Amino acid sequence: MWTRSGAHSLSNWVNSTISQASTWDTLAEPLRLDGSAVQSTDRIVLWSADRADGPYYLDGLAITIASNYTITYPQHSISHTMDVGMLSLHTGSDTVNWTSNNGSQVSYDQYLYKAYTMGDIPSISYGLHVGSVYPPVPGSLILGGYDRSRCISTLIVSSENKFTLAEIDLEVTSGGWPFVKKQSASDSNLLLDGNTGSNSSLTVIPNPGVPYLYLPGNTCKLIASFLPVALDENLGLYVWNTTDPSFKRIMTSPSAIKFSFRTDPGLEDISVPFALLNLTLDYPLANTPKQYFPCSPYTPSDGSTYHLGRAFLQAAFLGETGQTQKVFLAQAPGPGAKDEVITKLASTDSTLTAMANPPTWNATWTDYLRALPDDSTSTTSSTPDGSNGLSGGAIAGIVIGAVGGIAIFAMAVFIVMRRRRKSRKPQTVHWGGHGSAFQDKDDPSGEGPVSESASDPIYEVASDQGKRDKANGAAEMEVPGYIGELEGSYAYRRSQVLT
Numbered sequence: 001m002w003t004r005s006g007a008h009s010l011s012n013w014v015n016s017t018i019s020q021a022s023t024w025d026t027l028a029e030p031l032r033l034d035g036s037a038v039q040s041t042d043r044i045v046l047w048s049a050d051r052a053d054g055p056y057y058l059d060g061l062a063i064t065i066a067s068n069y070t071i072t073y074p075q076h077s078i079s080h081t082m083d084v085g086m087l088s089l090h091t092g093s094d095t096v097n098w099t100s101n102n103g104s105q106v107s108y109d110q111y112l113y114k115a116y117t118m119g120d121i122p123s124i125s126y127g128l129h130v131g132s133v134y135p136p137v138p139g140s141l142i143l144g145g146y147d148r149s150r151c152i153s154t155l156i157v158s159s160e161n162k163f164t165l166a167e168i169d170l171e172v173t174s175g176g177w178p179f180v181k182k183q184s185a186s187d188s189n190l191l192l193d194g195n196t197g198s199n200s201s202l203t204v205i206p207n208p209g210v211p212y213l214y215l216p217g218n219t220c221k222l223i224a225s226f227l228p229v230a231l232d233e234n235l236g237l238y239v240w241n242t243t244d245p246s247f248k249r250i251m252t253s254p255s256a257i258k259f260s261f262r263t264d265p266g267l268e269d270i271s272v273p274f275a276l277l278n279l280t281l282d283y284p285l286a287n288t289p290k291q292y293f294p295c296s297p298y299t300p301s302d303g304s305t306y307h308l309g310r311a312f313l314q315a316a317f318l319g320e321t322g323q324t325q326k327v328f329l330a331q332a333p334g335p336g337a338k339d340e341v342i343t344k345l346a347s348t349d350s351t352l353t354a355m356a357n358p359p360t361w362n363a364t365w366t367d368y369l370r371a372l373p374d375d376s377t378s379t380t381s382s383t384p385d386g387s388n389g390l391s392g393g394a395i396a397g398i399v400i401g402a403v404g405g406i407a408i409f410a411m412a413v414f415i416v417m418r419r420r421r422k423s424r425k426p427q428t429v430h431w432g433g434h435g436s437a438f439q440d441k442d443d444p445s446g447e448g449p450v451s452e453s454a455s456d457p458i459y460e461v462a463s464d465q466g467k468r469d470k471a472n473g474a475a476e477m478e479v480p481g482y483i484g485e486l487e488g489s490y491a492y493r494r495s496q497v498l499t
Contacts, residue, residue, distance in 0.1 A: 030210045030298060030307050044111055058114045089208070091124045091322025112322065115143065116347075123347040124322035129332045130208060130313040132276055135368050136335055137314065148341040150317045152358035153331035156261050156268045157351075161320075161327050162305065166201045167191055167260040168219065170226060171271055173362040175371025178249035179226040192218035201262060203305045206318050206329060210309035212237070217297030223257065229293050235285065238293040240278060250274045254362045254369040259312070261329065270331045271361050272315040275369060279311065315361070324350035336364035 044058040094113040099105055115121045127146025131139030140147050156163060168191040170183060177183075193200035193216060202216070213220075220238070224231070228244035231237075240247060256271040281290040294311040308316075319328040324347075341355065362369070 027205070027207055027209055029301065029304055030207075030212070030214045030296070030309070056118075056120060058109075058111055058118065058120075060108050061111050061114060089126055089128070089320070091126075091320050092325075112143065120144075123345045123349065125320060125345045125349075127317065127319040127352075128208060128313070129317050130310050132314045135275055135365075137276075137333075137337070140340075142342060145342060145344040146317075146319050146352060148343050148353060148355050149338045150332050151319075151328075151330040151352065151354040152333050152361065152364070153270070153354065154268050155352050155354055156263055156270075156329040158327045158329075159325060162203050162205055163327075163329060164201050164262040165191065165204045165259060165306075165308075166262040166267055167199075167258075168215075168223070169258045169260070170223075171256045171258040173254040173256075173360075173371075175253060176374050178246060178253045178255050178372055180228055180244070180246045181226060183226070187222070190219060190222045192216055192222060205305055205307050206313060206316065206327075207307045207309050208313055208318065210307055211311060212294040212296040212307075212309050213311050214296050214298035214300075214307040214309065216306070217299070220295035220297045223295055224293065227293060231297075232292075235281070235292075236296050237281070238295060240291040240293060242291055249372060251278055252368075252370060253372050254365060256315075256361070259308075270312075270316050270329065272312060273334065273361075273365060273369065275365070276314045277311065319352055321345060321349055321352075323347045326350050328352050330354060331361050333359070333364035334361065335368055336366060 042061060044061055045055045088110065089112070090110060091112060093110060095107045095109055097105070097107045109117075112121075112124045112126070116124045121144025123144055125144060125146075127140070127142045127150065129137075129140045129147070129150040131137040140150055167189045169189060170179065172178065189199045191199060191202065193202075221231075224238050227238070227250065228241040228247050229238035230241065232239050251274060254273070256273045257277070258269050258271045260267040260269050277293055278291055279294055281292055294309075298306060300306060315332055315334070317328070317330040317332045319330075320326070336359070338355070338359075343353070345352075
């Protein structure tokens with residue numbers, strides 16, 4: 001993202017030491033961060049996917065530089081340095097303001113706002129689906145628009161970044177019951193209040209900046225009672241017993257945790273298959289790889305709320321329109337996702353449209369999940385002590401300690417651009433010149449280029465930065481798809497980034 005040159009060097013005169021990480025807003029609260037940082041400015045550089053066009057400079061962006069943030073786990077016996085960056089998707093304000101070390105009042109842009117005012121995107125908006133390493137669900141981040149193919153259910157809409165979670169249930173779409181015990185009528189809703197232990201709706205934040213499902217301890221415990229897992233008290237996470245026969249049944253059947261959100265018409269569901277909830281801990285949290293279920297017992301501070309992190313967003317779409325202040329959730333597809341339908345968003349748009357004739361979530365998993373025989377039985381199994389070895393082909397999951405940026409940089413970033421005056425031929429998609437950034441739906445290996453598709457034809461094209469008419473940057477125009485890449489660097493690769 002930064003290079004060692006004068007044009008990219010930090011503006012030291014605007015530096016200012018900021019408060020401890022523990023005093024930040026509630027979005028970072030589940031990480032239990034500790035440490036301090038320096039507020040400063042720098043440049044972000046956007047390129048086309050194959051670097052045939054660009055660079056496009058976003059100068060004077062507010063960032064936070066740190067080298068000593070640590071993440072602490074529940075019992076405070078385990079902590080590690082956070083050495084990856086957080087790419088902010090904040091749409092609620094245009095600038096970041098602070099007092100510099102020399103006493104000057106300074107103001108610098110948020111990067112989505114900067115990209116919009118430069119005419120690089122048609123609105124301060126985005127659409128995000130984190131996806132999964134394995135099973136292979138390619139991630140998607142579109143700036144200035146969204147991918148309709150990632151919305152396969154009715155969109156759930158909020159006027160703020162909070163939603164009401166009304167129920168949690170276990171779901172098996174077809175075949176036999178894979179879990180370690182049967183579900184009784186009293187267990188039909190697994191969402192329990194953190195204080196009373198009774199069924200109660202909760203306010204939750206969908207948060208790509210944190211890794212787990214941060215839910216009441218009573219809720220995690222009740223869900224875990226159906227699974228071959230045991231709680232690791234130090235980590236505050238449940239470890240899978242991979243030798244239990246029910247483990248394979250759960251991971252290979254169309255079973256899921258169903259999250260039901262309250263809307264004006266009633267309840268809308270988002271299902272997260274258990275195949276996405278077998279994640280792997282590695283160093284520095286485990287000396288050897290350890291598979292875990294990412295429900296983390298959590299008690300929010302006063303005035304705060306619960307969080308559905310990247311584990312949830314593997315199977316859910318999250319979108320936001322900053323200028324009209326709307327946030328959206330929807331069911332996202334699995335490995336059988338349809339071709340992209342990249343759709344731009346104008347600054348006045350306050351609605352999103354789901355995919356036309358969408359499949360059910362389980363229909364996008366038919367190549368990976370199979371119904372168990374109806375006469376399959378589950379028996380209560382012993383819980384593991386956390387020392388069991390991995391089964392063959394351990395699943396690589398969400399990296400612990402990573403925040404929003406690591407998921408984002410692992411995926412292609414679509415930036416919806418204004419149409420250039422001169423049309424160009426579509427170009428093969430590459431990520432940093434090292435092969436295709438996307439997987440063909442019939443080619444899990446990811447080999448071979450994939451063209452984008454949309455209701456309005458959109459191509460990845462090269463364009464001439466010098467010909468852009470900045471005076472007309474606010475004009476809304478038909479747009480081609482454009483992939484931006486953040487330039488890498490040696491000098492600041494371990495810096496924390498908060499724009």
